[in-house]
Amino acid sequence: MKLLILGANGQLGQALLQQLKQPRQLQQQFQCLALNRSQLDITDISAVTTVMAQYRPDAVINCAAYTAVDPAEQQAATCIAVNGTAVGQLAKLCQQYNSLLLQFSTDYVFNGQSSAYTEQDTAAPLNVYGQSKLQAEQAIHATCSKYVILRTSWLFSEFGHNFYRTMLKLAQRGQIIQVVNDQFGCPTYAGDLAAAIVQLLQRYQQQGSLAYGIYHFAGNPAVSWYQFAQAIFAAHQLKVNLQAIGSANWPTLAVRPANSILDCNKFCDTFAIAIPQWQAVLQQLASGDCNDITA
Numbered sequence: 001m002k003l004l005i006l007g008a009n010g011q012l013g014q015a016l017l018q019q020l021k022q023p024r025q026l027q028q029q030f031q032c033l034a035l036n037r038s039q040l041d042i043t044d045i046s047a048v049t050t051v052m053a054q055y056r057p058d059a060v061i062n063c064a065a066y067t068a069v070d071p072a073e074q075q076a077a078t079c080i081a082v083n084g085t086a087v088g089q090l091a092k093l094c095q096q097y098n099s100l101l102l103q104f105s106t107d108y109v110f111n112g113q114s115s116a117y118t119e120q121d122t123a124a125p126l127n128v129y130g131q132s133k134l135q136a137e138q139a140i141h142a143t144c145s146k147y148v149i150l151r152t153s154w155l156f157s158e159f160g161h162n163f164y165r166t167m168l169k170l171a172q173r174g175q176i177i178q179v180v181n182d183q184f185g186c187p188t189y190a191g192d193l194a195a196a197i198v199q200l201l202q203r204y205q206q207q208g209s210l211a212y213g214i215y216h217f218a219g220n221p222a223v224s225w226y227q228f229a230q231a232i233f234a235a236h237q238l239k240v241n242l243q244a245i246g247s248a249n250w251p252t253l254a255v256r257p258a259n260s261i262l263d264c265n266k267f268c269d270t271f272a273i274a275i276p277q278w279q280a281v282l283q284q285l286a287s288g289d290c291n292d293i294t295a
């Protein structure tokens with residue numbers, strides 16, 4: 001089965017490539033064309049069209065995204081071009097070439113005023129990033145018949161820019177670390193999401209189809225950012241001066257939902273894949289080489 005992986009240098013892209021490289025069986029099962037931004041800018045529609053026409057992928061896994069939530073408020077056009085418009089075009093091409101589209105969306109499509117969000121709940125993004133990701137969801141739904149959108153949240157990994165790596169870097173500086181304690185969500189290890197993607201692809205290959213649609217996929221348990229930071233430092237046995245603060249004391253350009261906990265039961269029931277437990281992953285990461293992680 002031919003896979004086209006876009007945004008291959010992001011944390012999810014790298015986590016996915018790591019999964020696909022590991023067992024020899026997977027290498028034989030999947031032929032991968034993995035392209036980073038410099039190799040294929042997804043806003044360059046004619047370049048994307050050429051790749052789709054020449055490679056004819058069975059599945060496109062779109063890990064490319066504009067993920068800088070605060071800068072997006074001042075660069076709305078760029079954010080919407082990458083996350084919204086380009087994904088809409090990609091969906092049309094997937095439809096044209098009969099390719100499965102795997103797309104990733106966010107808990108930030110919700111306004112944070114509910115409890116755990118299901119796929120039935122109404123999206124009402126508070127910021128430009130959330131709006132751009134919702135635009136993509138709607139474009140895919142309107143255009144493409146073979147798609148799975150996984151809404152995920154608080155992605156962390158040993159790759160790229162994420163809260164986990166930021167906390168470890170801040171700990172090395174020995175300063176007071178202030179983290180908000182009134183925004184709740186579900187940390188999700190990118191490796192767990194990548195493993196779920198591989199299982200979906202295997203199922204698609206075996207069955208020739210999937211239960212298409214939109215799903216929530218996030219780690220368990222839900223916590224505040226402050227509690228997440230506490231868990232990171234505890235796993236790494238780091239003594240830091242960590243202070244809980246309210247969002248009101250940490251002004252940001254983008255408004256964030258107070259509660260973006262994702263209910264993942266639909267995904268688990270449909271695909272018989274368990275919700276990942278992120279705390280166990282922290283222990284595993286901590287037992288690896290910390291210098292590599294924070295390098």
Ligand SMILES: NC(=O)c1ccc[n+]([C@@H]2O[C@H](COP(=O)([O-])OP(=O)(O)OC[C@H]3O[C@@H](n4cnc5c(N)ncnc54)[C@H](OP(=O)(O)O)[C@@H]3O)[C@@H](O)[C@H]2O)c1
Binds near residue numbers: 067151155
């Ligand atoms: N990170 C989170 O906490 C989080 C939470 C919820 C949902 N998600 C979603 O999960 C998915 C994966 O996120 P991630 O954390 O892996 O993001 P990431 O680490 O920021 O990776 C995104 C990748 O997309 C690339 N990219 C940006 N613009 C591009 C363009 N025009 N053409 C091609 N590539 C482009 C970036 O390239 P450069 O490396 O050159 O910048 C980067 O490598 C995204 O859809 C994101 O919206 C993420």
